[in-house]
Amino acid sequence: MAYDKFEILTSTAVPLPIENVDTDQIIPARFLKATERKGFGDNLFRDWRYNNDDSPKKDFVLNDNTYSGKILVGGRNFGSGSSREHAAWAVYDYGFRCVISSFFADIFKGNCLNIGVLPVQVSADFANKIFTEIEKNPQTKIEVNLPNQTVTILATGEKESFEINGYKKDNMLNGFDDIDYLVNVKKEIVEFAKNTPL
Amino acid sequence: MLHLEAVFFKVLSEEMKKTLFDKVWDSHVVKHVEDGPDVLFIDRHLVHEVTSPVAFLGIKNRGISVLYPERTFATADHNTPTINQHLPVQDPLSANQLKALEENSKKYGISHWGLGHQKNGIVHVVGPEYGITQPGATIVCGDSHTSTHGAFGAIAFGIGTSEVEMVLASQCIMQPKPKKMRINVNGKLNFGVSPKDVALYIISRLTTSGATGYFVEYSGDVFRDMSMEGRMTVCNLSIEMGARGGMIAPDEKTFEYVKGREFTPKGAAWDKAMTYWKTLFTDKDAEFDKEIYFDASDIEPMITYGTNPGMGIGISKSIPKAEQVEGGVSTYKKSLGYMAFNEGEDMIGKPIDFVFIGSCTNGRIEDFRAFTSIIKGRKKAANVTAWLVPGSHQVEAAIKAEGLLDIIHEAGFELREPGCSACLAMNDDKVPAGKLAVSTSNRNFEGRQGPGSRTLLASPLVAAAAAVTGKVTDPRELMKEFA
Numbered sequence: 001m002a003y004d005k006f007e008i009l010t011s012t013a014v015p016l017p018i019e020n021v022d023t024d025q026i027i028p029a030r031f032l033k034a035t036e037r038k039g040f041g042d043n044l045f046r047d048w049r050y051n052n053d054d055s056p057k058k059d060f061v062l063n064d065n066t067y068s069g070k071i072l073v074g075g076r077n078f079g080s081g082s083s084r085e086h087a088a089w090a091v092y093d094y095g096f097r098c099v100i101s102s103f104f105a106d107i108f109k110g111n112c113l114n115i116g117v118l119p120v121q122v123s124a125d126f127a128n129k130i131f132t133e134i135e136k137n138p139q140t141k142i143e144v145n146l147p148n149q150t151v152t153i154l155a156t157g158e159k160e161s162f163e164i165n166g167y168k169k170d171n172m173l174n175g176f177d178d179i180d181y182l183v184n185v186k187k188e189i190v191e192f193a194k195n196t197p198l
Numbered sequence: 199m200l201h202l203e204a205v206f207f208k209v210l211s212e213e214m215k216k217t218l219f220d221k222v223w224d225s226h227v228v229k230h231v232e233d234g235p236d237v238l239f240i241d242r243h244l245v246h247e248v249t250s251p252v253a254f255l256g257i258k259n260r261g262i263s264v265l266y267p268e269r270t271f272a273t274a275d276h277n278t279p280t281i282n283q284h285l286p287v288q289d290p291l292s293a294n295q296l297k298a299l300e301e302n303s304k305k306y307g308i309s310h311w312g313l314g315h316q317k318n319g320i321v322h323v324v325g326p327e328y329g330i331t332q333p334g335a336t337i338v339c340g341d342s343h344t345s346t347h348g349a350f351g352a353i354a355f356g357i358g359t360s361e362v363e364m365v366l367a368s369q370c371i372m373q374p375k376p377k378k379m380r381i382n383v384n385g386k387l388n389f390g391v392s393p394k395d396v397a398l399y400i401i402s403r404l405t406t407s408g409a410t411g412y413f414v415e416y417s418g419d420v421f422r423d424m425s426m427e428g429r430m431t432v433c434n435l436s437i438e439m440g441a442r443g444g445m446i447a448p449d450e451k452t453f454e455y456v457k458g459r460e461f462t463p464k465g466a467a468w469d470k471a472m473t474y475w476k477t478l479f480t481d482k483d484a485e486f487d488k489e490i491y492f493d494a495s496d497i498e499p500m501i502t503y504g505t506n507p508g509m510g511i512g513i514s515k516s517i518p519k520a521e522q523v524e525g526g527v528s529t530y531k532k533s534l535g536y537m538a539f540n541e542g543e544d545m546i547g548k549p550i551d552f553v554f555i556g557s558c559t560n561g562r563i564e565d566f567r568a569f570t571s572i573i574k575g576r577k578k579a580a581n582v583t584a585w586l587v588p589g590s591h592q593v594e595a596a597i598k599a600e601g602l603l604d605i606i607h608e609a610g611f612e613l614r615e616p617g618c619s620a621c622l623a624m625n626d627d628k629v630p631a632g633k634l635a636v637s638t639s640n641r642n643f644e645g646r647q648g649p650g651s652r653t654l655l656a657s658p659l660v661a662a663a664a665a666v667t668g669k670v671t672d673p674r675e676l677m678k679e680f681a
Contacts, residue, residue: 018528018529018532019525019526019529020406020407020506020525020529022506022641022643024622024641024643024644024645024646025643025644025645028645028649029276029622029623029624029646030623030624030649032248032249032276032624033248033277033289033291033292033294033295033624034251034291034295035251035252035255035294035295035298036251036252036255037252037255047644047645047649047650052631052649052650075526075529076407076525076526077406077407077410077440080406080407080440080506081342081437081641081643082341082342082356082622082641083249083340083341083342083344083356083357083358084248084249084358085249085252085340085358085359085360086359088358103407103410104410105407105410105440106376106410106411106440106442107342107356107357107358107437107442110358110361110373111358111359111360114358114360114361115360165233165234165235165374166232166233166234167231167232167233167234167235167372168234168235177360178360178361178364178371178372179256179260179360179363179364179367179368181231181372182237182364182367182368182370182372183260183262183367183368185228185229185237185368186265186368188228188229188237189228189237189239189265189368189369189370190265192228192239193239193266193369196226196239196241197463197467
C-alpha cells in the first residue's frame, strides 16, 4: 500500500507548453542529495522558477497565481533524460497528481506510475485543445477519469480516451505497488533463481 | 500427417527466429502478468549513493530484507569530489549520502566500493572492468546510462528508485517488453570520426525522442570494427534518443575483454558460459519493429549546439534554421536563446571556457589516449579551464602506466580523481553561469553542468582540439600528420 488511490480527478491545470522538458529541469542534480523522500516540491523546476538569488522568476507559470491545480499539462516528450525518480517525487510533492502530455519519456512515465502520479498520454491535437482552453480561461476544469480511461475538458465537453495496462490501472485504483505484487510471488522468483547462476 | 509436419516445422522455424534482445529478455521472464508487465529477473544490480537511500529506507519500512545481496554491487560516484579524496567530504549533504550507502551496504551484506576504495569509480566504468558485466545478463541500476553495459550483449537499462527497491526486495522488476529497433551502420568511418560521433550522429538523425519505447540493437561493420570501449560509448548514449537501452551482439572481442576478470566465471563455468554466450546473436530473418540504416561515410566529427543531445551537427556545418528542424519553433528558439547562439551560425571558431574529459560516456582509457594524441606537444589554451577526470582508478592507473600523464602535465593539464564530476555537477565541479564548455559527457540540458552553464557535447578528439586552441576547432586540422 504505497500511495493514495486514484479514481477521478477533476481540477484546474497548470500549462507548460514546452517540448522535451528534461528531468534536469524538473529537478536539478544538485537537489538530489537527500536520503529521504522529503521537500522535493520546493525545488520543482528550480532554475526556471527562481533566479540565482532565489527570488521568483515572475514569468514562470508556477509563479503566476492565475494558474493552479493538481494537473500539469506538459509539451511533447515530457520527462526525458535521467532516471531520477526525484523528478516524479518533485511533481507529486508540489501537489500534482496527474501529468498530461502528447508524449512521455519512458523512465519518467514508469516512475510516475510507481509513485501514484498518473501520466496521461493524449493526442497532439487534444493537448493543443487543452492548452487553448486554459489560455482562454485559466479556471477551465479537466476531468481525468481512470476507471473509464478518459480525459475531458469540462467547459467544452471534449473528451479523449487514454491507455494504461490493466495491471497498472488496478494498482492505481487500489493504491497498490509492484513490491506488494513481487513479495507475493517470491516463491516463484526463488525457484527461478535456482536455475540462474550468478 | 504431412500437413502436421509442415505445421511443426513452421512453428520450429519461427521459434528459432529470435533477436538478440528476445533471447536475453525471454530467458529472464519469471512470469507474465495478464494485461500487464513481465516479472523480469535481474542478474546483476548496481547501486550508487544518489538513487538508493530511499529504496533502502523503503525495504526497512516494509520490514523486508535484500533477497540476494550477492547480486548487488555498490559504488559511490555521482556525489564525490575529484580532488583530495583522502580527506573527509566537505559538503555535509554529500557526506551523509555517502555514509548512507556505506551503512546500507554493510547492513545487508552488499559489496561496497566507496570513496578511497581501490575499485571505486563510475558505476558504468567499474562494472565492466571487474567483470560484473557479462553477455546475456540482465543488469539494472538507478541511472539512465546503465545502457552502457549493453555493449557486452547484456540487457541493461536505468530504473527509478521504486524499482531499485523492487530489485533489492525481490531481484525482479516489472516491465512491459519494449519494442525492438535495429540500427545498422555499414561502411568505414572517416578519419577523425570516433564512436561518440557515431552516437551523436544517430541521435541527431532520430531526435532526442526518436527511439522512445524501443530497445535498440546496433549492427553493422562500424560496430563490429569498434573496440569494447567504443561500443560502451555508443550503448551508453542510447537513452539520449529515448531508447531504454542498446545492445551489441557479443563476439570474440567481447569474450577476450571479459575473460579473467574478477567476477567472470572461471574453469568449467567459463566453458559453460561461453557455450551460452555464443548463441547470443539475432537470428537471420528475425523481425524488428523498426529497422534503420546509416552509411558510415556520411558521419563527420560531431558537436551539439542546443539543449538536448539530438541537437547536434557535423562540426563543419552551421546551426540549422528553425524551419529546418522537426518539432516546435518556440522550443527551438528558446533552446538557442539559452545557448546565446543564432540560427545559421558556424560552430567552428566559437570561443570556449571549459573542457571536460570524463563521465560514463567517455571516461575510459581509450578516451584519454584520443585526448592525449592531440594535446601531445601542444599547450592548454590560456582561456580554458580543463577538468580531466578518469572513470575509475583502473583508468587512472592505465593513464600513468602508458605515459599519458606526462603528456598531460607537459601540456599544462592536471588529472583529477575518479567520479561523475562535471557531467551532472552534483559535486564542486560546476561550470559557472554563462560559460561555454566542450564536454565529452552525455547531456547538454540547460544547467546540466552547473546553473546557467552552456554545454557542447563532443568526442575526446573535438574536446582536445578545443582545449589547446581555446575555441571550437575541427580536430582533423590538428591531426594532419596522422592522415
